[in-house]
Amino acid sequence: MRGRIRTFKPELFDDEELWDLACETGLPVLQAFLGLWCYADREGRFQWRPRALKKHILPYWEGDIVTVLDA
Numbered sequence: 593m594r595g596r597i598r599t600f601k602p603e604l605f606d607d608e609e610l611w612d613l614a615c616e617t618g619l620p621v622l623q624a625f626l627g628l629w630c631y632a633d634r635e636g637r638f639q640w641r642p643r644a645l646k647k648h649i650l651p652y653w654e655g656d657i658v659t660v661l662d663a
Contacts, residue, residue, distance in 0.1 A: 593631060593639060593641060593644045593645075593648065594631075595630040595631050595648060596630055596631070597630075598629050598630050600626065600629070604626075605622075610622050610625060613663060617663050619655065619659060619660045619663055620650060620653055620655075620660065621660060621663055623649065623650060623653075624649060624650060624657070624660045624661070627645070627648065627649030627650065628645070628649065630649075631645065631648065631649070642657050642658050642661065645657055645661075
């Protein structure tokens with residue numbers, strides 16, 4: 593599993609749906625979204641390897657990444 597360098601537009605941080613979802617669930621949804629973007633291909637597909645994704649995207653978070661991916 594290899595990450596890619598991506599560019600994010602500043603407007604991403606204004607996305608109300610992501611903020612609302614993070615507030616409702618208490619999960620690191622924005623961080624996971626940005627991380628998945630780096631590990632997805634051009635069509636938005638990524639390998640479903642939760643342990644590897646957690647290691648690369650949310651290494652210091654103690655929760656279950658599958659919960660975040662389901663959200």
